[in-house]
Amino acid sequence: xxxxxxxxxxxxxxxxxxxxxxxxxxxxxxxxxxxxxxxxxxxxxxxxxxxxxxxxxxxxxxxxxxxxxxxxxxxxxxxxxxxxxxxxxxxxxxxxxxxxxxxxxxxxxxxxxxxxxxxxxxxxxxxxxxxxxxxxxxxxxxxxxxxxxxxxxxxxxxxxxxxxxxxxxxxxxxxxxxxxxxxxxxxxxxxxxxxxxxxxxxxxxxxxxxxxxxxxxxxxxxxxxxxxxxxxxxxxxxxxxxxxxxxxxxxxxxxxxxxxxxxxxxxxxxxxxxxxxxxxxxxxxxxxxxxxxxxxxxxxxxxxxxxxxxxxxxxxxxxxxxxxxxxxxxxxxxxxxxxxxxxxxxxxxxxxxxxxxxxxxxxxxxxxxxxxxxxxxxxxxxxxxxxxxxxxxxxxxxxxxxxxxxxxxxxxxxxxxxxxxxxxxxxxxxxxxxxxxxxxxxxxxx
Ligand SMILES: O=C(O)C1=C[C@@H](OP(=O)(O)O)[C@@H](O)[C@H](O)C1
Ligand SMILES: C=C(OP(=O)(O)O)C(=O)O
Numbered sequence: 001x002x003x004x005x006x007x008x009x010x011x012x013x014x015x016x017x018x019x020x021x022x023x024x025x026x027x028x029x030x031x032x033x034x035x036x037x038x039x040x041x042x043x044x045x046x047x048x049x050x051x052x053x054x055x056x057x058x059x060x061x062x063x064x065x066x067x068x069x070x071x072x073x074x075x076x077x078x079x080x081x082x083x084x085x086x087x088x089x090x091x092x093x094x095x096x097x098x099x100x101x102x103x104x105x106x107x108x109x110x111x112x113x114x115x116x117x118x119x120x121x122x123x124x125x126x127x128x129x130x131x132x133x134x135x136x137x138x139x140x141x142x143x144x145x146x147x148x149x150x151x152x153x154x155x156x157x158x159x160x161x162x163x164x165x166x167x168x169x170x171x172x173x174x175x176x177x178x179x180x181x182x183x184x185x186x187x188x189x190x191x192x193x194x195x196x197x198x199x200x201x202x203x204x205x206x207x208x209x210x211x212x213x214x215x216x217x218x219x220x221x222x223x224x225x226x227x228x229x230x231x232x233x234x235x236x237x238x239x240x241x242x243x244x245x246x247x248x249x250x251x252x253x254x255x256x257x258x259x260x261x262x263x264x265x266x267x268x269x270x271x272x273x274x275x276x277x278x279x280x281x282x283x284x285x286x287x288x289x290x291x292x293x294x295x296x297x298x299x300x301x302x303x304x305x306x307x308x309x310x311x312x313x314x315x316x317x318x319x320x321x322x323x324x325x326x327x328x329x330x331x332x333x334x335x336x337x338x339x340x341x342x343x344x345x346x347x348x349x350x351x352x353x354x355x356x357x358x359x360x361x362x363x364x365x366x367x368x369x370x371x372x373x374x375x376x377x378x379x380x381x382x383x384x385x386x387x388x389x390x391x392x393x394x395x396x397x398x399x400x401x402x403x404x405x406x407x408x409x410x411x412x413x414x415x416x417x418x419x420x421x422x423x424x425x426x427x428x429x430x431x432x433x434x435x436x437x438x439x440x441x442x443x444x445x446x
Contacts (some may be wrong), residue, residue, distance in 0.1 A: 010402070010421035010432075012409030017260030017308070018438040022251040026051040026076060026241035027269055028427050029175070029203050030299070032059050032102050034239040036110050038070070038080030039068035039213050040087075040186065043236030047214040047318055048079040048147045048296075050241055053101035062107050065091035066118075076241075086187040090116035097122045099354060099397060099426045102176055104153070105134045109180030112143040113163035115189035121154045125354045125397035131155055134180040137168045141184050163188040165230055168195070169223075172349060173322040175200035178226065182208065182215075188230045199224045200322045201273045206298050211237050240297035242269040246326045248304060249277055249426045250403045251438060253330045255306040256286055257337045257411040263438055265304040267296070276316075276324025277331060284311045284338055311338035313383050318346020325349060329404040330378070332361045335381035336370045336410060348377035354423070355396035364393030364405050368416055390414030399423040403431060409442055417445055 026049040036059065038045030051054065052075075059076070064070045067089040069081035077111035082087070088111050095118055097104035104120055108131075111118055121127070124321055132151035139145050142160030147153070162291045165188040170177045178194045182204055185192025205226060208215045248268045255261040270278075270290065281288060287309040290302040313335060316324075321344075324331070335342035350357040358379050362372040365381065369388030373380040389412025393405040409416030421444070424431045435442050 007420035009417055009419055010248060010406060010443065011415050011417045011445045012406040012440065012442040013415035014411060014413070015441040016439055018255050018258050018263055018440060019261065020164065020263060020438050022248070022263055022265045022434055022438060024243045024247040024265060024268065024434070025053065025252065025428060025430065027244040028053065028055060028246070029102060029201055029221060030207070030241045031056040032106060033203050034241060035059050035070065035080060035209055036106055036183065037234060038236065039063040039066060039070070039082045040085050040110060041082040041211055041234035041236045042084045043082065043241060045080045045082065045236040047080065047239045047241065048076060050076050050078050051244065051402055051427070052076060053425060053427045053429055054098055055103055058096065058098040058100055059103040059107065061110040062097065062103065064096045065093065065095060066111065082234070082236060085231060086114055088114045088116060088373050091118050094119045094121050097126060098122040100425060101125050101126065101129055105176040105180045106183060108138060108155070108157055108293065109136055109183035112138040112157055112159050112184045113141050115161040117156065117158045119154060119156045123397065127153045130352055133171065133174065133177050137166060137177070137181050138184055140166050141188055152197050163399060165190040165192045166302045167193040170194065170196045173198045173200050174349070175204070179204040182226065182228050185228045185230055186213070186232065190230055192228045192230060194226045195222050196224045198319055198322050199273055201271070212297050213233060242296050242299045242301045243267045244272045245269050245277070249327050249330045250407055250428070250431065251435065252288070254407050254410050254435065254438070254440060255333050256281070256308060256311065256334055259308050261308040263306050265300050268304055270302050273323055276320045277327035279320065280316055280324065280331065283314045285309070288312060313338045313340035313342040315343040316345060321346040321349070321414050326400060329357055329361050329400045330407065332365065332379060332381045333404050333408045335383055336408065338366060338383035340379055341382050344379045346377055354398035355401055356427050357398065360394065360396055360398060360401045361404065364391070364401065367391030367393060368408060368412060387412040388414060389416050392417045392419060395420050395423060397423050399426045399428065403428065406442055410442070
């Protein structure tokens with residue numbers, strides 16, 4: 001579904017301490033993959049804890065368009081009857097992936113080695129994002145691809161009738177590229193190999209193994225090497241989606257910067273490939289403990305207990321960027337309240353997300369009295385004892401920019417407004433009620 005035309009301004013302001021429990025939604029990356037692998041397997045996949053944000057709902061709709069039976073059976077509970085590897089049928093209408101890079105790139109991979117044709121579109125944000133990073137390897141499998149100038153959406157893919165397996169080194173650290181290649185490799189004969197210089201989130205590998213694919217990961221001199229044997233029969237599996245560490249980062253950040261706060265965030269994924277923010281926060285001196293560490297649905301999870309306290313600026317090394325790629329906007333807000341400066345290195349990929357996140361955060365923080373320096377692939381935020389606030393931030397159809405500035409306003413001297421909070425629906429539909437439940441003064445502007 002494409003983005004609504006009406007912007008929805010929202011404002012947040014300082015109030016008392018935040019307390020209580022924050023039940024954040026299911027993991028977005030795992031939710032997309034559960035629907036896609038469910039659609040590619042034989043039998044019924046029951047999913048619990050699915051994120052019902054617009055990005056994932058668009059993927060559910062797409063899987064139905066390719067022939068799977070997809071049904072919502074209760075809140076967060078979904079049933080997918082798959083068509084098996086290579087069993088997708090040609091969709092009758094255009095596949096609109098809305099705002100979701102993960103949705104469009106993974107689905108393009110999943111259909112590129114089946115001899116059917118599909119047309120992909122998205123909202124104005126997704127239509128600006130680079131797609132050559134997946135269309136290039138997918139065409140090497142034998143798919144025929146036509147894109148708008150600059151390899152942007154809309155894109156038409158005629159899937160390969162006789163796909164050849166691929167050995168592919170990802171040019172940038174990206175789980176979406178890796179996953180698109182692996183999903184395409186499912187319907188190619190022989191072994192498809194992906195090599196990445198730095199490990200990225202490994203949900204596809206974990207879930208493919210869980211559904212019965214022959215997949216292995218080795219660390220060699222070449223880097224992180226993932227090998228998948230094509231044409232498996234994927235067996236439907238129950239999937240319990242853990243809570244999203246990237247969504248948890250927002251209430252966690254609020255508790256860290258609002259004096260007197262103490263909150264609990266239960267059941268959050270602690271997958272090491274997603275853990276960079278929490279490593280960084282511990283270096284900053286944040287008071288966060290991890291309780292009841294356990295395994296749920298093939299992923300390590302824990303309950304987070306977070307308390308307000310003093311923070312100090314740090315330098316985040318470039319090799320950590322992939323494990324916290326979506327958390328830099330909210331880290332830059334936390335950094336504004338830390339003592340000294342925080343330097344984020346190796347973050348050029350932020351420039352090709354839903355917005356140019358370095359530019360969006362720098363302009364919005366400056367509008368609220370915070371000093372920021374940027375280069376092409378780094379951002380430095382100068383912390384201050386009191387953040388003035390009082391500014392308006394432009395969100396550019398980017399949910400994480402909107403949520404980050406609404407968190408900023410909870411601890412700044414004057415209220416903070418975002419020009420459009422509606423993109424929050426893509427990943428965290430209950431963000432406002434959840435934050436209000438903790439005591440936050442946050443809502444739509446009149
Ligand atoms: O594979 C995934 O589920 C994702 C991978 C990341 O994107 P890149 O692969 O482009 O880094 C991340 O930013 C996105 O939110 C989700
Ligand atoms: C970058 C993100 O998502 P996507 O690439 O799926 O649009 C995100 O959720 O921060």
